[in-house]
Amino acid sequence: MNIAIDMMGGDFAPAEAVKGVQLFLSGQDASTPPDPSRSSVSPVPGLFLIGDEAQIHPLLVQHEIDAKSVSVVHAPEVIGMNEHPTKALKEKQQSSIAVGFQLLASGKTDAFISAGNTGAMLVGAVYSIKPLEGVLRPTISTIIPKDSGAPGLLLDVGLNADCKPEHLNQFALLGSMYSQYISGIENPRVALLNLGEEEGKGNLLAQAAYPLLKENKEIRFIGNIEGRDILKDKADVMVCDGFTGNIILKMAESIYEITRSKSIQHDYLDQFNFENYGGTPVLGVSSPVIIGHGISHGKAFANMIRLAVKMIDADLMKKMKSRFENIR
């Protein structure tokens, strides 16, 4: 199992990325303890650290990371946070993001993680490694902590600003599988995010998506949920267009930031710290691609590596592939 990490992505690169690698390798700060019931213990993954060697090496020494425990892949270029994604990815073939996708596409690595230019990561995910056959639109999701502590999944959170009903129907299946195999929720409850509970409510998109979801035998559809239910333990998977989802995701993140700035302390509020979840996986593509927040610190990087391990371990992309093949 090989995982590539863009060391140059994010506002605090490469220092926080290296710190994340150190946290991961040392097993510190893991949010979930090792599961003793698991029959197979995954081997330590090979970590490919992509970026400027001259910057990375001293940081490895500083963080006491054994040079033999990782592979540094030199990439002299960086795609800036505000560069045009498609253009930058095309022109900067030696950038850490471009090199990461080359490694992933060639099969040298099994997952790719970056907290860099989100647009470039999305373009790379969709064009370098391609959507799974039958998937109309890859999607990105986020964990929304429930009041019960359960990990709700919301998707799409911004990759698809405008959606068609069939897209939402596919997001429902992709989210349902993620919830089952990664969050460990058996037979997850899937809901359509809407402005009312009753069937027939909603904007044109939600009204048209409802019957598709209701007919979808691959998921356990429980109907509409409202905004008041997002933070409650009513559904495990919540489906919406990427415009709405993106606004909810960022509003949820701001709850943590604001309450912290006001010194309002509570375990429940701590759950809104996105660093706990690490990053946003792209779903519906053939290999795990995890996109981190620009302001990711070490903890977020370590959790992104752990998430990649989980996704590879669960063989999630292959399971999604075969499910979509069977539907057609």
Added chain:
Amino acid sequence: MNIAIDMMGGDFAPAEAVKGVQLFLSGQDASTPPDPSRSSVSPVPGLFLIGDEAQIHPLLVQHEIDAKSVSVVHAPEVIGMNEHPTKALKEKQQSSIAVGFQLLASGKTDAFISAGNTGAMLVGAVYSIKPLEGVLRPTISTIIPKDSGAPGLLLDVGLNADCKPEHLNQFALLGSMYSQYISGIENPRVALLNLGEEEGKGNLLAQAAYPLLKENKEIRFIGNIEGRDILKDKADVMVCDGFTGNIILKMAESIYEITRSKSIQHDYLDQFNFENYGGTPVLGVSSPVIIGHGISHGKAFANMIRLAVKMIDADLMKKMKSRFENIR
């Protein structure tokens, strides 16, 4: 100044509505102290309490409300919370909501308040008292408390699930005027809620609305804001379609409910208690119509009456009317 209140609307009717009247008349529990700088002190409004006399009278006695200080208007019928709005409003001409709109349309009252069937209230607002000339779509807004304590205004929050760019552009002006004349914010900053800050970002609706807002000389447009900015003091008026707005409104309300259930106490969180704001005014129609939450208690009713007084005092509807006339 005459204000009509539907005593039969809401889950705790008529008891909590009567309690609200009592709170208002006694001046208890007012969230804002009287403003000494105001040159004209508004007279005590005439309150028209619409509903079943047999139920209302004993409650007036119980709450020690002088029967001479209010006018009870008997309405033997009630529109249930789950009845079909248009049908119920047509068939139940003697319902408290229908009678309320009759009083408003005839000019006998200057505002109408109800925590009853939201759909019936919206239908009544749009068809009994009509939109202002030039207003394409009436809208409903909500106060979203900012981290600074300032009252942000979000609209539309559910009346218009699907919107066109010109609708958002009109919501911007209606919201801007509400913010100025009711919230007392001079030259309010108006923003488009979007998934990114840069011009050109967004779904098709937001992309098309941006240039209209930018060109709109009637408002102070400051550009896009993201989900992370909703709870921050970045814009005074936040414009979006009613699907997105409804989900945000209900999610914001749930923050109060959840943190309260977990005994997380803080003044900041208390601001999310919708009862502080009372209800949602319909904007773009010729008279003040305020729609309350089904679970409104006395405090919410009292604040709705106060809001109606403020809207009448400010002559808001007339100001909106003349502004829209001048634009054309």
